[in-house]
Amino acid sequence: MDIQEYYRKNPLMVSSPFGGRDFFDELFFERVLNMLDINIAKKLVLDAGCGRGLVANYCFKRDAYYIGCDFVKSFQGDPHIPFLLADGQRLPFKNEIFDVIFCIDAFEHFPSQKKAAKEFKRVLKKNGTVFLSVPNYSNICGLVKLFEEKCGFYEKGAWAPFGNWKPQVLEQFITPWRIKKVFKNAGFRNFKFVGLDRELITGIFPWIEHPRIPEAIKFRLQRWFPGAKQFFSRIFPHLSGHTFWKIG
Numbered sequence: 001m002d003i004q005e006y007y008r009k010n011p012l013m014v015s016s017p018f019g020g021r022d023f024f025d026e027l028f029f030e031r032v033l034n035m036l037d038i039n040i041a042k043k044l045v046l047d048a049g050c051g052r053g054l055v056a057n058y059c060f061k062r063d064a065y066y067i068g069c070d071f072v073k074s075f076q077g078d079p080h081i082p083f084l085l086a087d088g089q090r091l092p093f094k095n096e097i098f099d100v101i102f103c104i105d106a107f108e109h110f111p112s113q114k115k116a117a118k119e120f121k122r123v124l125k126k127n128g129t130v131f132l133s134v135p136n137y138s139n140i141c142g143l144v145k146l147f148e149e150k151c152g153f154y155e156k157g158a159w160a161p162f163g164n165w166k167p168q169v170l171e172q173f174i175t176p177w178r179i180k181k182v183f184k185n186a187g188f189r190n191f192k193f194v195g196l197d198r199e200l201i202t203g204i205f206p207w208i209e210h211p212r213i214p215e216a217i218k219f220r221l222q223r224w225f226p227g228a229k230q231f232f233s234r235i236f237p238h239l240s241g242h243t244f245w246k247i248g
Contacts, residue, residue, distance in 0.1 A: 016051075016105035016133055017199060017242050024054040028198075035194050036246040038131055040064045043099035046123065048088045048116075049106025056081045064100075089115040093123045104133045105242075108172045117186035130188070132245035135160060136195070138175040138238045139203040145173065161206035161241070176243055183247050190248040195240025197229035202241030 018029045033040070041062045047055055050068030059066040069086040086092050088103070089112055101120050110116040120130055137145055141161055148159040158167040180191055201208050201221050208221050233240055 017196075018104065018133070019054055022052075024058070026058055029055065029058060032133075032194070032196070032244050033131065036131070036192055036244065038100070038129055038246055040100050044097065045100045045102060046091075046093070046098045047102045047104070048091070048120070049103055049109070050083070051104075051106075053081045053083060055102060055104065070106075089119060091119045091123050095122055096125050096128075098123050099125055099128050101128070101130045103130065105135070107132060107134050108174045109170045111170065113172070113182050114185065117182050117188070121186045121188060128248065130183075130245070130247040132179065132247060133242060134174045134179065134245070135162075135171070136175065136199075136203060136238070136240055136243045137173050138177070139240070141203050141206040141241060142173065142175070144206050161202055161209040164209060164211040176238060179243075179245060179247075188247050191245065192247075193237060193243045193245045195233045195237030195243055197233045199241040200229045200233045200239060203239045206241075 018025050018032075040059060042064060044065045045059050045067070047053065047066065047068040050056075050070050051072075053066075053068040056066045056068060067082045067084065069084045069088065069091070071085060071087045084092065088106065088110055101124055103116075103120070107113060107116065124130065136142075144161070145159045148154045149156050153159075154167055157170050157172055159165070160168045160171045162168075176193060179193075183191070195203070205221060207213055208218050237243060
C-alpha cells in the first residue's frame with residue numbers, strides 16, 4: 001500500500017503531538033513555538049504535509065498568511081483554508097517566498113527527505129525558519145522499532161508506537177543526528193531542538209501505547225513524577241518520543 005492510499009483508508013492516523021483528525025491542542029502548540037522562539041505574526045506560512053490543516057486557524061489568529069499543501073486527495077478541512085494538492089518533494093512555488101515552513105509529523109514519511117529539505121531551502125526566504133515536529137528514535141523506542149522490524153514482526157518502516165502500534169507506511173528511523181545531517185546537506189546552518197515532558201514516557205516506555213497494556217497502568221505512568229519528567233526531557237531531549245525543531 002502506498003502512502004496516499006494508506007492515509008485515505010486510515011484518516012485517524014493523520015496525527016501529531018498537537019492533535020489528530022479533529023482536535024488541535026493550541027496551547028501546547030504555542031508552548032512549543034515559544035520555547036523555540038518562533039514568531040509567525042504577519043508571516044507567510046507554508047504547512048507542508050498539512051493533513052486537515054489544523055494549525056491554519058492558529059495562524060489566522062496571528063494575522064499570518066497560511067497555505068497548506070498535502071498530496072492526499074482526501075483533505076476535508078475548512079473550505080476557507082488555502083490548500084494545494086502538492087508533493088513536499090516538488091513544491092509548486094517560486095524561490096524564496098515563505099517566511100516560515102511548518103512540517104508537522106510528515107517529514108518521516110517523505111520517500112526522499114533530502115529532496116524535501118532542499119525544496120524547503122529553495123522556497124524559504126534567506127532569513128526564514130523551518131518548524132519541524134518528528135518522531136524520535138534515539139531512545140528505547142528506537143530499539144523497539146529496530147527489534148520489531150528486524151525480527152519480522154513488522155515490515156521495515158512500519159512500526160511506530162502511535163495508534164496502538166498499528167502498522168504505518170514509510171515510518172522512517174528518525175534521530176536528531178539524521179535531521180541535522182539531512183538539513184545541513186540542504187544548506188541549513190542553524191539548529192535548535194527540544195524534547196518535552198509529555199513525550200518522555202513514549203520515548204523510554206513505548207509499550208504504554210500497546211493495546212494490551214491496561215488503562216490503569218497507562219494512567220499511572222502518565223502521572224509519573226511530573227518534576228522528574230520535566231528535568232529529564234530538558235537535560236536529555238534525545239529521550240523524548242518526539243523532537244521539535246527550529247531550523248534556519
